[in-house]
Amino acid sequence: MKRIVYKEDNIDLKFIKKILDENGIIIYPTDTVYGVGASLKSLEGIEKIYKAKERAFNSPLIALLSKVEYVEKVAIVDEEKKEIVVKLAEKFWPGALTIILNKRNSVPDIMVSGGQTVGVRIPALKLAQYIIESVGGVLPTTSANISGESTPRSYEELNEIFKERVDIIIDGGKSPLGVESTIIDLTKDVPKILREGAIKKEAIEKLIGKI
Template sequence: MDTVLLSDSNNELEKAADLIRNGEIVGIPTETVYGLGADASNEDAVRRVFEAKGRPADNPLIVHLADFSQAKEYTTSIPELAYKLAERFCPGPLTMVLPKNDRIPMITSGGLDTVGIRVPSHRVMHRIIELSGRPIAAPSANTSGYPSPTSAEHVMRDMNGKIAAVVDGGSSEFGVESTVISIESRNSVRILRPGCITKEMLSELCSEVIIDRAILHELEAGQKAASPGMKYKHYSPKADIIMVEGSLESFISYVGAHNGEGVCSLIFDTDKECFPYRYMTYGKDSSEQAHLLFQRLRELDDAGAEKVYVRAPETEGVGLAVYNRLIRAAGFEVIRI
């Protein structure tokens, strides 16, 4: 299969929508990362998404809609709190896990009786959903386990020859996947995967915001993943990623004691003036770190890094999302100094 690179012009977006209507797979930009878009109601198309990514079948997909009002077409019930959250955060990088109906096949939901619903704000993704007239299942458009793509170039690297087309919509705005939540009670939610809609933001509308244990720890044996990004090692480059928690001084000392050929560090912008070893930076604050993280993980592979020591980000605000992605990229290997 020849993968076609499309622009974000109206004519090209109509082509992308036609491909999806016809059961094909298209790499599509969103405000979070690029997604591998397919008709969520078409079992054969969804199956090919799993095949293209090499994704385990029990890892659920998120369904993207043009408007939250359409969620009632694919769910059996929607709590009042979900509508309240949608009014504030949709369209945007928030996914809500809701009980699904039969219009969403079990293969799309990873065998669960729930489905993640999201209304993306990116103009290109939003327009393709409208033009196709389909609910679009769109996991990140990368080889399963590898860093998520934040540009069309990343998607072409991973998916060229495996999917019909990729739409180039420029660099992703946020750089990490959407926040995924479940509704726990009338005024309580649980964060299953952190993103740029933070606990602090959700707390403005909810009396209780629970951080699921799986955000910072591995799932227990036999436990089902209620959200993408919970169960398997994810976001990992070919290099061996090791997170290091501690002061800059202790980080420098630790890297110095373990430095060698093939070693590189991923540090904050503010660290570079006094860091004496090979490094890349990934931003001065949590928002920049989220935007740059996956790009930097891919660049580390391009640079031939074999082992990467990462300065651990904070776990407040968007930092929790960055920490979550890194701890999974590291296979939960964290050095605390």
Template sequence: MTIILKISRNSPERALIKQAALIIKEGGLVAFPTETVYGLGADALNAKAVEKIFAAKGRPADNPLIVHIADRKDVYKFVKEVPKEAELLMKKFWPGPLTMVLKKKDIIPDIVTCGLGTVAVRMPSHRVALALIKEAGTPIAAPSANLSGRPSPTDASHVIEDLLGRVDVIIDSGKAYIGVESTVIDLTVEPPLILRPGGLPLEEIEKFLKNVGKEEKSDKPKSPGMKYTHYSPNAEVIVVEGYRGGVMKKVQEIVDEERQKGRKVGVMAVVKGHKFDADIVKFIGSTEKEVAKRLFRALRDFDKEDIQVIIAEGVEEKGLGLAVMNRLRKAAGYNIVEVK
């Protein structure tokens, strides 16, 4: 049986936080809000508890987890060294949507890192997440709180859809602020490498680190979101990107083709006023921030409306747009139509 706790995002009720933290201490699973998406947490130092995360999600055993902490100083307990670049990023961006990959100490169980010598660490900024970690008195290992491969949960209702009956507690604190997962940067290599674009735009990092590389796929991932199909609704997804005027025309062409096949078609639009003759059209925002916040919800909503094909307009890869396009392309299984 899953307990659902409604906890205020601005003033977390201590008694409810203690109730959820006790579950963590006892080796259970708690789904909790962060500023990016909801996470599914267990005591990061308890290997048996962490095993339950993989079982509840149906998560591949070689997909590492992020360790969440509530105090910058705690990072030194769990990693062997903190390079000067990491010190700088911690000072500038923690708490916040940045995860750093560093060389781990043996105190972190191998199941958390899938046997790698590195660990991904983050200090979230959401008050409920911080209160839970502090009260539990242990770092919390957590991927997104969804069934593996599904769109990430940006609201407690999404967690309930996927994980009710599979976890001990779901904390409901409303919608996530950002809507896409944290940015992950590997600081064990030179130059530092972005393993996953996310809630902290690359441009912000480049103000402090001048030479940053990008890697989006790996057979031995150091971070979530690199190897497997992710963020996928039940519907087929086709991403149309390129010249804006041409994108609108191409989207309608694909809609017409798919409807002629007898399929129910949805369009995910990012330009207000674009009109499409489709079964359902969802305008999810005209700025990268708006699109990021609404992306995963829209993918899930299309499924509820029995849409069979989703045609998504691409966005410019700047700011949060880089993370949006990363998620869209993965949701589509790289089924992309480019308009020159």
């Protein structure tokens, strides 16, 4: 099909859902950087993301959510970690914090490289939230770039070759932060920062203690 480009003030959410339900993939802006996403129910769509990025299947995607209640759709919040998850969510969501949790069976193996965990995040950009909500509140996503290249922080920075490999592109201008999210793993006994991004380790430690 012909690639469709929407401006942020003129998007068709029903059509976007239709295309993603039919195994399409979408480039869209988030608060951090531009992402590429596919339907959680579409193994073919998720596979298209890896092919578009020229990326090995051993690099997992994360689940971007439109609302905090959707965490339970894809992840298991262990009772002993629930207090930490709640604190982090209340302080940093919507925002640039990805939390790694044990996954539910609803998350396909291809999305998480056959692993047992999944990263979840709520972007602090209304446009992204609307798109994610339109497809059921969960959108498997990764950065919208060919592996090894710079992560795009604006529509103008998107790789022209990469743009040809997707079905829909949302031109949302420049991402507000332009910095990737911080990733914290809560699946082990002690929380661990896997990547320090927009949210600093010190801010997290101030909330949940030394990690």
